Amino acid sequence: MSEKIGVYVCHCGTNIAGIVDVADVSQWAGEKLAANGVVISRDYKFMCSSLGQELIQKDIQEQGLTRVVVAACSPHLHEKTFRNACQGADLNPYLCELVSIREQDSWVHTDKVAATEKAKAILSGGVARVEHHEALEPLRVPIHPDTLVVGGGIAGIQAALEIADAGFHVYLVEREPSIGGHMAQFDKTFPTLDCSACILTPKMVDVGNHPNITLLTWSEVQKVDGYIGNFVATIKQKARYVKIEDCTGCGICWEKCPKKVVDEVFEAGLGNRKVIYTPFPQAVPKYPVIDAPNCTYFLKGTCKACEKFCPTGAIDFNQQDEEITVQVGNIILATGYDLFDVRRMPQYGYGRLANVYTSLEFERLGNAAGPTGGNIVLRDGKTVPKAVGIVHCVGSRDQNYNPYCSAICCMQSLKFAHLVHERTGAEVYNFYIDMRTPSKGYEEFYQRLLEEGTHFVRGKVAEVTNLARIPEEEGKLIVQVEDTLIGKQRRIPLDMVILSAGIQARHDAKEVGKLFGISCSADAWYIERHPKLDPVATMTDGIYIAGCAQGPKDIPASVAQGAAAAARVLGKIQQKEISLEPVRATVIEEHCSGCRICNDLCPFSAILYLEDKKVSEINPALCQGCGTCVAACPAGAISGTGFSNEQILSQIEGLLLLNIRQLEAVPA
């Protein structure tokens, strides 16, 4: 045995030592695995502590260890720690193997004897494997200084501005004709009730004017290739049918356009827009788009009113969709959320009972720039409601719909209660399950509402109906609810009911996630690298998430995440070059038969067939090291660094060395 292997068994306080007899494991390894090259075996209270690490370093230097195996916690926690320790003692970090006897053993088993035996098996697997480790050098790749931000809501806007202000270029891609996202639809924002447009518009304008931001609205990313530092994104910019070089945004075209359609996006279905339109007056960019599927010219070949009246001749019915390719080093996804579809809860009458509203509809209703000019009136357009009910948690915290809390609905319902009260003087009833007001200034806002005289009824609304039982209910909407504080069923007659719909992941979040190679939770929120310690990074290097795309949150939290993601990207840009794990596949040219079986297997198109040599070759910068091609090559011509056949086959052997059934048969 040419390798000199050092084995280190960690107690992790009592975390491991409480179940696994670590002294026995270490002694066993020293004796029984000597034949496999183990020259030193120790156990220590905390291997990850600086003293523990020094222990390893000292042995490397004094005993000339050539391999190190640490039996401790999960490699996802401390692999780096021990690799660095080895590097500190001039041993190539990849010659170290960390095997988990905590997460996979002491924490999940209760039988001490079995857990100790298993620890030996795991350790022996590591020892068998480490012999085949190779000294590796991390791959260095340059970081392209440009960044792609997808989604121009408040989170994406913040991220783009932070990066652009720091002096680096950003491509901001937004699907709608304008940036702004949901926040642009609101009138006031809780808890301070600042006017949403007043705080958002300046930021939108900054984005529009920023020399470091290329704003691509009415656009979507179609394809992403590459890897951190070197992504290539293909963006489809839909035809606007307006030449932005010529358009001044004067608005004559949408004034003259004879055709109105219901605006399902910005006005949440509550108002209309023209077929050539900008979603709202402060839109950035100011250029309109023609909604071709609804345009009379595209449907019937006549009209062209906009073209006739445009003073600068900016209308161009022949414009085509364009494909733009950009090269970027990092990507931030800030695609936001969709509102829960309240029609899924027919018991609440939305769509059937005219004066039942969704929360977003109410935002537009209360908005001075909205369809009623901010007058809170019923669907007839004139009657001011005298009694208004606001139902919290619609579609949230409900096993039949979304099990999670949407985080913003309580506060948004309180905001609505305040606005209704202030503007109409109506009696307001808030129906809540629990009141959740955890952020700064939120509980104070709730107290304010209590003082304003809002009625708070604790209970889940069973039904909203118009079937009156008594004369007072005639012509009203009746909310049927169990008031759990007094333990009674109540029927409350109202003029207007607002459903505080929960928020959920974008309908296409999964497909978009796939496009960028990141994964979604069961509820389709994008998964962060670590739920506490790494909330804006993802498992894919170079791809970050911010805002509601990651999970329900309010504006301050979305802004904080946008800025955090930007800081992470700026950190990467400043490094100029980063090192990647050298876990990569390589084709051994002499063994390759040129069958090309591997060629189509790689999701990153890393494998190229060299026509001249008639063999396949792997681009190490594109290869992500999944190993699928290694497993598939019939000639065994592909080797996977870090996860080679020898390493894995030996590990299997090692794991089985101490077969529970054949305990006695263990070779000495």
Next chain:
Amino acid sequence: MTETFEPVVIGFTCNWCSYRAADMAGTARMKYAPNIRLIRLMCSGRLDPTFVLKAFVGGADAVMISGCHPGDCHYVEQNYKALRRFHLLKRVLTQMGIEPGRLKLVWASAAEGAIFADTVNKYVEEVRALGPLDWPAKNLESVSTPIMEEVHA
């Protein structure tokens, strides 16, 4: 023999989901049978069928392959390739005289520690019911040689 049979199960996990599910089970102190021993691969797509055969030859009573849920593979879709190999392997094993119940495939996301623990528990019981494999001893000669040579190579 009154002693209960303790099977040995080799589990292949992928680095991104199922290994993290196992980590998660650990962090949450969920309890499961100690009969499983895990090997970390970068992706379930790395699973070379030889690994499974090697495990059986080495004395494992069963093998559990695990990866990210379809659609969630860190490398886009390599777990579908694992799925194909799994089905193929089951057939091959059957032809070799190994009960198909000795090979299992499970998808577990990084958050599904409970599913991981639960699956291991159930699977260990299933394998216990199947009894020891004892395949190398019984079948070494009867098995077609090319595959065996490869496994031993």
